[in-house]
Amino acid sequence: MRRKEFKVNETHEQDVISLLHEMSYGFLATKNDNIYPGILPINYVYFNGAIYFHGSRIGEKMKTIKQYPTVSFAVAKEYSQIPSYMNDPFYACPATVFFKSVIAYGKAVIVDDLEEKCDVLNALMQKLQPEGGYEPISLADKGYAGQVKATAIVRIEINLLNAKFKFGQNWKQEKLDNVSKQLSERGQQLDYETTQLMQRYCPHAQPNEDLTQR
Known part of the structure; x- marks a missing residue:
């Protein structure tokens, strides 16, 4: 059961969007005709309110999307691992991990518009190679034109967006302060x-409301 105190309210909607911009890989879940549901790690970009990814125009992934366009997509980022002894000197039960996660539910649409494909590929390059070192992708460039046409771009149109951020929201302030102090002293990456x-x-800083985007 999803704990309501870890759901993200509308006050922090921008934090959800920032996470989608920050992460490079996510997991695409699809229906299929096999015994097991499909799940695939993919490189993506969040652009103009949608999730985009690219790949080959042929293959199992594209075949599945055409047949079953309703999909789910998830990203997550792990922050600090909280060892049990920060809260209890004897028992393992308090051990936990703090994290952010986002799950998008929507429809996968194959993009045919060549200008949109260029825009998405440029956005993907800006995300993965922000230092530049390449010519912008354009249909006017003969070196790109054929590649753009041959590359498949898929847009996930988001119908529902759920976020869960776990950072001890169910703890009392004294416990938060105690663990926060120990994390500061430990000083590991992201602590x-x-x-x-x-x-x-x-x-105490916000109302408990779900963040959904329809």
Whole structure:
């Protein structure tokens, strides 16, 4: 059962969008004719309110999307691991991990418009290679024109967006402060950022409402 205190409210909608921009890989879930549901790690870009990914025009992925366009897509980022002894000197039960996750539900649409394909590929390059070092992708460039036509671009039109951020929102302030202090002293990667997010998402700072985008 999803704990309501970890759901993200509309106050932090931009944090959800920022996570979608930040992450490079997500997991695409699809229906299919096999015994097991389909799931595939894909490189993506969040652009103009939709999730885009590219690939070959032929293959099992494109065949599945054409037959079953209703999909789910998930991204997640792990922050600090919280060892049990930060809260209890004897038992393992309090061990946990703080994280952000987003799940999008929508429809996968194969993009045919060549200008849109160029825009998406440029957005993907800007995300993965922000330092530049290449000519912008354009149909006017003969070196790109054929490649753009041969590349498949899929747009996931989002009908529903759910987010779960876990940073101790179900803890009392004293417990938050105690673990935050220990994280600061430990000083591992992302520990400082975790302490800031623990305070940011404290349940006393916001109402408990679901974040959904329809």
